[in-house]
Each structure stands twice: as C-alpha cells, then as structure tokens.
Amino acid sequence: MELLHAVAFLPLVVAAIPLLLAFHLTLPLLAEADRALARLAGANAPRALPPGKLWAWLRGRVVQAAFWKQDVPLVLGGTLLSAVGFFVAGIGGILVGVLAVGPFIASPEQPLEVSLRDLVGWSYSATSFGQIWWLEPIALVCLIILLGLLLAIGHLRCRMTAALSRPDEEARLAALAAEVGHLTSGRATLVDAFDAERARIERELHDGAQQRLVAAAMHLGAAELHAGRLAGIGSPAGREAGPVVAPAGVIPSDSSGNPASTGRQAEALAALRADVRSAQEEVEASLRSLRETVHGIRPAILTERGLAPALRDLAGRAPLPTSVTVVGGDDDLAAITSPVATTVYFAVAEALTNAAKYAGPAAQARVEMVVTADGLTVTVGDDGAGGADPLFPGSTGLAGMTQRVESVGGRLLIDSPPGGGTRLTLTAPLIPPWARG
The missing domain is CATH 3.30.565.10 (Histidine kinase-like ATPase, C-terminal domain)
Structure with missing residues (x-):
C-alpha cells in the first residue's frame, strides 16, 4: 500500500518541483514591481534589476543575501499590507455605501431601521429622507476616515519598500572597506615609487652628470694651463730663457723672431685662455647648480x-x-x-x-x-x-x-x-x- 501511495503522489511531486522553482524566481520580480510602484508614488526605492539582464539577474539574485534580506520581506510585507488594505477598503466601502444610499431608499413601504439595541439599547426607524438625512454627514466623515486609512497604508508600504530597497549595509561597508584598502595600497605604491624615483634621479645625477661636469672642469683647467705655457714659449722672455719643452701633442710656436707672427700668436693664445677660462667658469656654475638641484631632489645628508x-x-x-x-x-x-x-x-x-x-x-x-x-x-x-x-x-x-x-x-x-x-x-x-x- 505504501508503495502504491508513493507511486500515486509521484506525479504531484514532479509537477510541484518546477512550480516551486518558478515561485522562487518570481519573488525578485514581485519585489521589483513593488519598487517600481513605490517610485511612481515618489518613494526613494532604487532599482535592483539592471537593464537588459533579466535572466542573469534572476539566477544570481536568488542565491544572494539580498534575496532573503530584501526581496522576501518586501513581498511578504507587501502581501500583508495589501490584504489589510483590501479588508479596510471592503468593509469601509460597504459602510459608506449603506450610510450614503440608505436615506434615499427609506419609504413607508420599506422603512430604514438604524439599530444600536445590542450596544446602547437604542434603535430608530425612518420612512423618509427627511427623517434620516443626518446619515449623509456621517457617511462623509466615514469616507474621509476610510481614505485617510488607505493613504496611511499606502504611505507605510512606500516607507517599507524604500527601507527594504536600500543597498545592503554590510555589503556597502565591505565595499567601502575594500575601496579604502585599494586607495591606501595605491597611495603606498605612489609614495614608494616617488621616493624610489627621487633616489634614482639623485643617484644618476650624482654619479653621471655631476662627475662628467667635474671632469670637464678639470680638463678645462688643464687646457688653460697648457695655453699659458704656450704663451710663454712664443714670448721674447721665453726665448731668452732658453728652450722650453712644449706639452705633449702641442706644436711649438714659430721661433724665427718674426714680430708680426709672434704678436698674432700672443693674441690668439690670450683669446684662447680667455675662452677656456670662461668655459671653465660656466662649467663650475653648472656644477654648483646641479649640486643644488641634487640636494633639492634628495639631500645626501638626509639619506x-x-x-x-x-x-x-x-x-x-x-x-x-x-x-x-x-x-x-x-x-x-x-x-x-x-x-x-x-x-x-x-x-x-x-x-x-x-x-x-x-x-x-x-x-x-x-x-x-x-x-x-x-x-x-x-x-x-x-x-x-x-x-x-x-x-x-x-x-x-x-x-x-x-x-x-x-x-x-x-x-x-x-x-x-x-x-x-x-x-x-x-x-x-x-x-x-x-x-x-
């Protein structure tokens, strides 16, 4: 018998599985519909469904925490408030309708009886509109109360929808913490890279350009010294002092004693010495400027x-x-x-x-x-x-x-x-x- 019962209920189970899955997938859609209605009413209910990604969003939504923290409570709360709203609207509508229409249908053939005998022991029977006209203001007051209750229920539903549509606080805090971590890591990388770049520039300037400028200044000083020796070779005092050995690679000046040739050589050597001295001063000034630049980039004393x-x-x-x-x-x-x-x-x-x-x-x-x-x-x-x-x-x-x-x-x-x-x-x-x- 148990086997027969199991076989009999098997088609129901097989049919129920896709229905349960479909119901599970419809909850996010119902919640999204509530959000859309709340937005139409002016509530701040952010859209959770990205445009053009319905099925991918549904498959991912039902396995996320937001499904249980937002969609399910929103659908259940919306269903409960809808039931309360329908009940209030139905009962209130019937009451307002009876109070508003009753005085118009009262007649001697069909008198209208208003009875509160069970509550206060009072009853009243009317056969014309003039006898029971006061039900119309009561109907108007009941209508205003009914509309106020329905508006309050709608406002409560909008507040609930907005509260359950905000981004998950834990997820938001986790995202903010991750962003702060990325920014902190990026700042650390930038500061380290900037510090390393300072050190590299200081090292290259100190070991490269600065050393070359020092060598250039020394060579210019040596060139000025050689030019001074050449000036001594071509002068009359140099000839009277006897033979002077010229520096290596330097051709001695003409010793024939030609005054014009000797004067031109002296002028050329003087101009050469002035140019060399000026170039040496420029190199030394550049060297001082470079040292100040290196000091401004990363002072060696600091390191x-x-x-x-x-x-x-x-x-x-x-x-x-x-x-x-x-x-x-x-x-x-x-x-x-x-x-x-x-x-x-x-x-x-x-x-x-x-x-x-x-x-x-x-x-x-x-x-x-x-x-x-x-x-x-x-x-x-x-x-x-x-x-x-x-x-x-x-x-x-x-x-x-x-x-x-x-x-x-x-x-x-x-x-x-x-x-x-x-x-x-x-x-x-x-x-x-x-x-x-």
Missing part, C-alpha cells in the same frame, strides 16, 4: 645621517637666520622611516622658503622637533607679518604641503594671525599607516 642633521644643514642653507632644536632619543630618531623623513624635510624647507619670502627682511625662524616612540612633532615658526591663509585661492603651496603630510598619515596645522608671525605644527607617525603591514 646618510638622518632627519635631525638634515634639518640643521637646511637651517644653515636657509635664506633667513634659523635656529634648530631637536628633542628625542637616538632610538626614536633612528626609527623615523624614509617616507616620513623625506616628507618632513621638504615641508620644513618649503615653510622656511615661505618665511623668507613673506615674513619680512628682519625676520628670524625657528625649527623645533620632538620625537617620541608614538610619533614626531615639528614646529616651524617665524616672527614675521603673519596672515597666511591655506584657504586663500592662491595658497596652493600650503594646500600641497598639507596633502603631502597627510599622505604619510600626518597632520599640518597653521596658525598665522595678522601681525603675529606664522606657526606651522606638523605631526606624523614614525612609520606611515600603509607601511605597518
């Missing part, structure tokens, strides 16, 4: 000796009198990482440049750095005119300085009252947040 000696060296190079005070243990100073040290160094350099430019000719600057295991604080102040405003449209330097400090997890505060000097306070960790692992 070799650390931030504190680099700040003292920077104060010595500053265009206005600058004092430097450093407070901190050797271990804490050694713990300052390269990105932080580079950022702080160039921030102080820019602050001193701004002080020399805007503080006034008699201004003085001071740099104070306090380093602990928790981080460092650098204060750059001057006794100039003040009035620096980082929000001023032309203050791009201060804005850029703030962004560079923030790139290593630091903060820059600017206090510059008019007439009270400028004070920049820079705080930063010893290790950037993105380099802590």
